[in-house]
Amino acid sequence: MTIHQMPADDTKPAYNYAYLDEQTKRMIRRALLKAVAVPGYQVPFGSREMPLARGWGTGGIQITAAIIGPADTLKVIDQGADDTTNAVSIRKFFERTADARTCEATDEATIIQTRHRIPEAPLKSGQVMVYQVPMPEPLRRLEPREAETRKMHAWAEYGLMQVKLYEDIARYGEITKTYDYPVMVNGRYVMAPSPIPKFDNPKMHMSPALQLFGAGREKRIYALPPHTSVRSLDFEDHPFRIQSWTQPCGLCGAGDSYLDEVVIDDQGGRMFVCSDSHYCETRRAEGHRGTMLGDAAASGLVEEAAQ
Amino acid sequence: MSAQAMIAPGFSDPVFQSQAAFRALLAALSEPGTLQRVTGEIAPPEGLATATAIALLTLADYETPVWLPEALRNGPAGAWLRFHCAAALVDDPTEAAFAVLDGAAGEPKLSAFNLGTDQFPDRSTTVIVQITALEGGTALTLAGPGIPGTRAITPQGLRSGFVEGLRENGALYPLGIDVLLAQGDGLIGLPRSTQIEEAR
Numbered sequence: 001m002t003i004h005q006m007p008a009d010d011t012k013p014a015y016n017y018a019y020l021d022e023q024t025k026r027m028i029r030r031a032l033l034k035a036v037a038v039p040g041y042q043v044p045f046g047s048r049e050m051p052l053a054r055g056w057g058t059g060g061i062q063i064t065a066a067i068i069g070p071a072d073t074l075k076v077i078d079q080g081a082d083d084t085t086n087a088v089s090i091r092k093f094f095e096r097t098a099d100a101r102t103c104e105a106t107d108e109a110t111i112i113q114t115r116h117r118i119p120e121a122p123l124k125s126g127q128v129m130v131y132q133v134p135m136p137e138p139l140r141r142l143e144p145r146e147a148e149t150r151k152m153h154a155w156a157e158y159g160l161m162q163v164k165l166y167e168d169i170a171r172y173g174e175i176t177k178t179y180d181y182p183v184m185v186n187g188r189y190v191m192a193p194s195p196i197p198k199f200d201n202p203k204m205h206m207s208p209a210l211q212l213f214g215a216g217r218e219k220r221i222y223a224l225p226p227h228t229s230v231r232s233l234d235f236e237d238h239p240f241r242i243q244s245w246t247q248p249c250g251l252c253g254a255g256d257s258y259l260d261e262v263v264i265d266d267q268g269g270r271m272f273v274c275s276d277s278h279y280c281e282t283r284r285a286e287g288h289r290g291t292m293l294g295d296a297a298a299s300g301l302v303e304e305a306a307q
Numbered sequence: 308m309s310a311q312a313m314i315a316p317g318f319s320d321p322v323f324q325s326q327a328a329f330r331a332l333l334a335a336l337s338e339p340g341t342l343q344r345v346t347g348e349i350a351p352p353e354g355l356a357t358a359t360a361i362a363l364l365t366l367a368d369y370e371t372p373v374w375l376p377e378a379l380r381n382g383p384a385g386a387w388l389r390f391h392c393a394a395a396l397v398d399d400p401t402e403a404a405f406a407v408l409d410g411a412a413g414e415p416k417l418s419a420f421n422l423g424t425d426q427f428p429d430r431s432t433t434v435i436v437q438i439t440a441l442e443g444g445t446a447l448t449l450a451g452p453g454i455p456g457t458r459a460i461t462p463q464g465l466r467s468g469f470v471e472g473l474r475e476n477g478a479l480y481p482l483g484i485d486v487l488l489a490q491g492d493g494l495i496g497l498p499r500s501t502q503i504e505e506a507r
Contacts, residue, residue: 027370186500225337227455228452
């Protein structure tokens with residue numbers, strides 16, 4: 001085997017800025033412009049091999065790579081948390097390939113790449129949300145053939161989706177879909193909001209931020225421009241409702257955030273904590289205290305704000 | 308020296324200049340009616356506004372046929388585009404992915420370009436319409452995605468009937484072309500999702 005490239009002392013690998021070559025970026029950029037012009041419509045694009053497996057956020061990474069520049073600050077979250085494997089790796093990837101400035105604060109970020117959550121802190125005009133999407137086609141579970149789902153979107157033929165939601169009500173008394181809950185965009189296209197909890201669906205409606213969705217394995221890009229109508233599908237007598245919890249966050253006491261249930265012992269003990277780690281930390285730093293913060297701080301799991 | 312022999316330079320720093328220009332284009336089409344400035348020290352060829360030239364450098368390549376008015380196609384602009392973007396210049400407006408149009412010219416009509424198909428509305432043409440000024444003309448009221456409530460623009464140098472053409476284009480939604488108004492280094496996006504009314 002011949003080694004063609006000898007690593008020098010301090011050189012980084014000779015990638016183009018943000019990893020992708022310029023021709024690929026142009027192709028993704030053209031797809032993005034068509035995606036914002038037809039909100040909710042899935043634009044096919046030539047998804048590239050990335051240095052991580054498909055299904056680990058390659059669609060979101062390719063979009064971020066096509067839009068990021070030296071003026072941007074990048075935040076990456078995975079299930080709301082800044083410190084999980086996927087988020088840390090993607091942040092490192094852009095620090096290395098694009099010299100990206102990264103942050104954890106939602107209000108400091110200009111680009112927020114996310115897997116499965118929208119931050120609790122309200123988004124602002126000028127921010128870009130980039131969603132990692134595993135399954136961009138909301139109708140796929142109902143109709144496996146791409147040729148057919150394409151026609152259904154073309155003719156706005158969404159009866160099948162309404163029937164599916166109705167069958168839930170007939171069987172269980174309520175719509176059981178709790179994540180990736182289908183939405184109607186700008187009154188025209190039914191769109192998969194990516195596997196965010198339905199708790200986050202109302203945040204998409206008329207959001208001041210630009211929202212871009214990338215599905216690397218499925219090779220689709222779609223978008224929501226700011227101030228776009230996003231309606232969760234429902235029925236008049238079974239209106240759309242978001243999840244609620246019987247207790248607030250155990251660490252910061254927030255009653256308005258999306259909570260994860262954490263099993264803490266083998267005696268059936270459990271606690272509820274904010275899934276948005278930065279939101280929870282910000283609230284604790286402001287002096288909000290949940291009922292279990294003392295215990296968690298005592299065992300060194302979290303830092304308690306100085307009183 | 309002939310015009311063909313004098314091809315003006317393109318981007319001096321393609322990676323970052325095209326990234327900055329793309330963000331302006333993305334903002335223009337995701338927030339229709341907002342005036343976006345593209346910065347990039349380039350000298351556009353005769354007949355193309357700075358914004359038009361930068362938009363094409365950013366987006367056009369060998370995958371995207373470009374339609375230019377005949378005078379531009381056979382002049383320095385055509386040679387410049389072939390050289391920098393390697394884009395094919397086409398005669399037939401329906402084949403074009405990008406087109407450059409003079410806002411005052413009567414032909415071709417917007418409907419002459421590729422409107423996309425019901426299964427692939429993304430395959431439509433993006434038309435850059437060059438006008439004399441982006442402000443100070445007839446007031447148009449915009450509404451639709453990307454616009455909180457309504458937004459007003461006052462472009463100058465659109466021929467009479469052009470706004471009617473834009474309205475007909477919007478009525479085809481989700482089909483239709485996407486328009487960028489360009490003058491100097493300024494751009495205003497009018498995607499097909501925008502509803503346009505002449506303000507009175």
